[in-house]
Amino acid sequence: xxxxxxxxxxxxxxxxxxxxxxxxxxxxxxxxxxxxxxxxxxxxxxxxxxxxxxxxxxxxxxxxxxxxxxxxxxxxxxxxxxxxxxxxxxxxxxxxxxxxxxxxxxxxxxxxxxxxxxxxxxxxxxxxxxxxxxxxxxxxxxxxxxxxxxxxxxxxxxxxxxxxxxxxxxxxxxx
Numbered sequence: 039x040x041x042x043x044x045x046x047x048x049x050x051x052x053x054x055x056x057x058x059x060x061x062x063x064x065x066x067x068x069x070x071x072x073x074x075x076x077x078x079x080x081x082x083x084x085x086x087x088x089x090x091x092x093x094x095x096x097x098x099x100x101x102x103x104x105x106x107x108x109x110x111x112x113x114x115x116x117x118x119x120x121x122x123x124x125x126x127x128x129x130x131x132x133x134x135x136x137x138x139x140x141x142x143x144x145x146x147x148x149x150x151x152x153x154x155x156x157x158x159x160x161x162x163x164x165x166x167x168x169x170x171x172x173x174x175x176x177x178x179x180x181x182x183x184x185x186x187x188x189x190x191x192x193x194x195x196x197x198x199x200x201x202x203x204x205x206x207x208x209x210x211x212x213x
Contacts (some may be wrong), residue, residue: 039065046073049081049105057087059111067092070132071118079104085112094119097141102126102182104152109133123148129157138166144204150186157189164196173197173204 041047047065048071057063065075065088074093077083077095083105083116090113093099099117112133114121120143125158128148135145145166148156154175174197179186195202 039063040068040091041065041072042068043070044073046095047075049075049077049083053077054084055086055088056084057098059087062087062089062111062113064089064091065093066090071095074099074101074117074119075103077102077107078182084108085109086110087112089113089115089191091116093117097143099138102128104178105129112170114138118139119142121146123154123156125150125152125154127155129159130161131157131159132210133161135161135163136165140166140168140172142169142172144168144173146175148175148177148186148188150177150179151181153185158191159189159191160192164194167197168197168199173199173201175203177203177205181207 055063072093073095090099094117097119099114099119100121105126107128109130110132114135115137117138120140138145145163148154172193177188
């Protein structure tokens with residue numbers, strides 16, 4: 039799938055991009071960076087054996103808000119933006135987020151106000167080119183009543199200039 043400059047994909051229902059290890063689905067740009075993928079509240083997305091590259095025209099490659107996002111054997115590389123999760127359920131298994139350029143922030147930026155579950159298993163985040171002091175994974179839980187469940191197992195996190203995993207919490211986090 040080739041996107042033109044600045045074009046984004048908005049998911050308001052269900053999207054399943056299921057490739058095979060010997061024939062992955064590729065989402066990329068025709069010329070310059072395309073916009074990215076934005077999953078709206080209650081959206082459900084499955085990426086399996088999928089590569090997302092050359093996205094992030096507005097510093098965001100993948101954005102999911104109060105949605106269900108599952109990534110298996112998926113690669114985000116050569117993008118110019120981060121992956122942002124706001125609430126919802128996100129599962130990343132055997133996936134790679136590397137060789138991306140981030141103008142600011144973390145490669146995986148999680149913000150929780152209504153509760154969230156994030157699972158990262160047997161995956162790799164980094165190395166990516168980041169602004170000085172940027173962490174690989176950043177989690178913010180700004181409200182005392184908010185809760186989050188995060189599982190990080192069998193994965194490698196590599197920061198180019200900051201911390202690998204940064205949890206900034208007021209609410210409750212189970213890591």
